[in-house]
Amino acid sequence: xxxxxxxxxxxxxxxxxxxxxxxxxxxxxxxxxxxxxxxxxxxxxxxxxxxxxxxxxxxxxxxxxxxxxxxxxxxxxxxxxxxxxxxxxxxxxxxxxxxxxxxxxxxxxxxxxxxxxxxxxxxxxxxxxxxxxxxxxxxxxxxxxxxxxxxxxxxxxxxxxxxxxxxxxxxxxxxxxxxxxxxxxx
Amino acid sequence: xxxxxxxxxxxxxxxxxxxxxxxxxxxxxxxxxxxxxxxxxxxxxxxxxxxxxxxxxxxxxxxxxxxxxxxxxxxxxxxxxxxxxxxxxxxxxxxxxxxxxxxxxxxxxxxxxxxxxxxxxxxxxxxxxxxxxxxxx
Numbered sequence: 001x002x003x004x005x006x007x008x009x010x011x012x013x014x015x016x017x018x019x020x021x022x023x024x025x026x027x028x029x030x031x032x033x034x035x036x037x038x039x040x041x042x043x044x045x046x047x048x049x050x051x052x053x054x055x056x057x058x059x060x061x062x063x064x065x066x067x068x069x070x071x072x073x074x075x076x077x078x079x080x081x082x083x084x085x086x087x088x089x090x091x092x093x094x095x096x097x098x099x100x101x102x103x104x105x106x107x108x109x110x111x112x113x114x115x116x117x118x119x120x121x122x123x124x125x126x127x128x129x130x131x132x133x134x135x136x137x138x139x140x141x142x143x144x145x146x147x148x149x150x151x152x153x154x155x156x157x158x159x160x161x162x163x164x165x166x167x168x169x170x171x172x173x174x175x176x177x178x179x180x181x182x183x184x185x186x
Numbered sequence: 187x188x189x190x191x192x193x194x195x196x197x198x199x200x201x202x203x204x205x206x207x208x209x210x211x212x213x214x215x216x217x218x219x220x221x222x223x224x225x226x227x228x229x230x231x232x233x234x235x236x237x238x239x240x241x242x243x244x245x246x247x248x249x250x251x252x253x254x255x256x257x258x259x260x261x262x263x264x265x266x267x268x269x270x271x272x273x274x275x276x277x278x279x280x281x282x283x284x285x286x287x288x289x290x291x292x293x294x295x296x297x298x299x300x301x302x303x304x305x306x307x308x309x310x311x312x313x314x315x316x317x318x319x320x321x322x323x
Binding site (some may be wrong): 047 | 215
């Protein structure tokens, strides 16, 4: 049942822009502080070389993609596996929702960027919880021998909403046959 | 026959979000790009070989390329060769640390003084590789 409790967080892996660093820092905050043991990281380049273990992790669990630029490598790398991320963000949205915290630095984020990542991760906690709960319900209701992923790319629906609290734009792609409503709770 | 003068080397870094050596790769590569060889190096985000277009995929054809990997899976070297072109040189961080007698980093982020010798050693090896590639070109 452990499998049902994981939500994969896949950040931008770029080393060229502060928003890539912000995406990565937010993912680290989720995995290390906010939802350790539930939010799980994997290396994006492992998907590029089609690593079997990384591919299975991403295929078996809901994925939150956090991209650093409009090229959306994280989202597209998941889609290249034939799956859609459950939720995808562009990290610049975290900044537009908190304009007093300007992220700077690529190798290492400045203090404002680190604070913004902490805030963004706190705001994403509810999404991680919802996805983990949906996955747990799907595991229980799934007949024996059926596929492990509850979020196939086929038959998925997409919605786009804005968080009432922080103003983040959320692109939510969810299986239309999910046991829980696909409505984003943020 | 005209010869093309090679003036820049492409550096492709492992991003290794899951491992401390990946963070070491990113920081060391950035140090070379920003401080040690700023005029002679360019970079590209590895996943752009899949997510980008033809321009991104022709990166290794345009620039002699050095790949820097954080673990034995060699994502960077493999992906660059598979999707763009054969790297000129491939570096592996654990081998560099072993040669220098340095311990592997243990943190995923917020590197500080403790990790500085490892960052310096890897950045110096990348710089040496850049100089060699430019000299050979």
